[in-house]
Amino acid sequence: MVTDNTHIGSTQTGASFTESSRSQVRSRSAKGTTQARARAQRVKIDAQASTEEEPTPIHLPTKEWHQERGAKKRTIVTLERAIQDYLDDHEGGNHSPKTLEWHETALGLMRQHLEQERGIASITDVDAPDISAWFVFMRKTPGARGKVRSERTIQTYARSARAFFYWLIRQNLLTTSPFDRVVFPKVGKPLIQTITDEEFEKLLLACIPPNEDGRFAERATVRNCAILWLFYDTGIRVSELTNLRLGDVDRKHGIMTVKGKGAKERRIALGQNCLRNLFYYVDRHRPNEEELTEWGSLGEDHLFLAETRRPLTKNGITLLFARLKKRAGITGKRVSPYIFRHTFAIRYLKLGKDPFSLQELLGHDDMATVKLYMHMNDDDIQEQKRKYIPGDHLPASMPGPRELRRRGFSAMANGLLSLPAPAPQRDLDAFAAGVAPG
Structure with missing residues (x-):
């Protein structure tokens, strides 16, 4: 039997061709699918892009x-x-x-x-x-x-x-x-009042409660004296004093840190008299931790405390000054922490003549308020006036009444000048008649 190898080879060759063709078809089909998917994706992206709104241009707000x-x-x-x-x-x-x-x-x-x-x-x-x-x-x-x-x-x-x-x-x-x-309301500049040395001494003595004694009366006396010394020595505001804490006083350097308006801090050096009175209160008379615990005020660190063992308030300071003024017998003058602030400013300028450091010590942002203190108060004005009264410095005798001096005041006793002798009565009569004295 003769085998037809040619047919077999043809068959094999055909099978091989068919397999190759199928592979090519599959390759072309896969490639076409990938491209179709890519095209579809691109069409989708383009469609989305075409449907999006145009970006709104940014315009800055105009005056209109x-x-x-x-x-x-x-x-x-x-x-x-x-x-x-x-x-x-x-x-x-x-x-x-x-x-x-x-x-x-x-x-x-x-x-x-x-x-x-x-x-x-x-x-x-x-x-x-x-x-x-x-x-x-x-x-x-x-x-x-x-x-x-x-x-x-x-x-x-x-x-x-x-x-x-x-x-x-x-x-x-x-x-x-x-x-x-609108015409803005105007007001004149008031005369600046201050506390005199004598009045300050009276206020210190008035810190002793009348008809009271014992430990708590002594505590109130010592505390009130320390408060007066602090106002007199620093010129701080009432709110600044009531907000003072124990840690605000630097014992080693004798400097106090004050928290003023707007939470601004400033440092003020204290004098020896003020420090002595302040530490006497803190060390010996301020309620200790045991007493504060008993009163339910454990951890209270305010510097000045009321009888309730709570921080002293602004209203408490106001009532305190009203009592001290009445006990001291001071009339015709307001006695308040603000007057002490005036007193500190005026005395500081007279002693130091430095308005710039005074501005820092008082806690002012500018010099406008400090300039008010640069004008002398009424007592200084009258003192200067008596030294340079024009009528008392005339070189010759002038016609006038025989009584030349006020009772209780003597220009010579104050070392100002020697007064001329009284003019003769005939000169006064001639002056009244319009005739020059002879």
């Missing part, structure tokens, strides 16, 4: 935009809301509680008047005549204590309101301030 935005806000802001936002802004800026209280009182009084007397509730409705009417109202209407407000109090309230309206402009809530067209 701010004005339009401010106009929308102004239509809805009431006085009550604006005042509260203003107080919140001050509190957020770490302003002192006293400043917040001052603004709240002044602006509350203004809002009450504008709403009740003028029918105004929106900030945009306030005009210059409304502010002027408020000034007149404050002058004629008694305050909370039944007394007519002083010009200085009215000016203080007006300053608060003016600052409020300028704040509204900065917040783009107003375009102009009614205070631009």
Whole structure:
């Protein structure tokens, strides 16, 4: 039997061709699938890109935009809301509680008047005549204590309101301030009063409680003396004294750290008399830890404590000075920590003549307030006047009455000058008749 190898080879060759063809087809098919998938993906991406919005160009706010935005806000802001936002802004800026209280009182009084007397509730409705009417109202209407407000109090309230309206402009809530067209209240500069050496001694003696003795009476005496010495030696504010802690006094260097307005700290050196009285109170009479624990005040580190073993308050200081003034018999003069601050400033300038260091010691941001102390107080003015009275320095005798000196005062006794002898009566008669004395 003859085998047809040719057919077999042909068959093998055909099978091989068929397999190769299938491989090529599969390769082309796979390649086509990949490309199709890629094309489909590209079509999808292009479709998404075509459907996206064009990017919005960035435009900076224009002046017209701010004005339009401010106009929308102004239509809805009431006085009550604006005042509260203003107080919140001050509190957020770490302003002192006293400043917040001052603004709240002044602006509350203004809002009450504008709403009740003028029918105004929106900030945009306030005009210059409304502010002027408020000034007149404050002058004629008694305050909370039944007394007519002083010009200085009215000016203080007006300053608060003016600052409020300028704040509204900065917040783009107003375009102009009614205070631009108002005559601002004026007040004269008062004479600066100080505590004399004699009065300070009387106040120290008045620290002893009358008709009281014992350990707690002695404690009150020592504490009050230390307080007076601290005010006299440093001129610090009431709030600064009540906030003092035990750690604020550097015993080694005799320096006290004071936390003033806006949490600003400053250092003040203390004198020997002040340190002696202060440490006598702290070391021997301030309640110890055992006593504080018994009273539920464990860990209390305020420097000055009340009888309740709690920190001494501003109101406590006010009551203390009222008692001391009455016991000392001082009349016709206000006795307060602020007068002690004046006394410190005036004496420091007279002794040191350095307003720049005084500015730092008092905790002022600028020299405006310090310049007030650079003007002599009334006692210094009268003393200078007596030294250089023009009428007492005339070179010759002048006609006049025989009684040339006031009772209780002698110019010669004060070493000022020698007074001329009385003029003869005939010269006085001639002077009265319009004839030159002969």
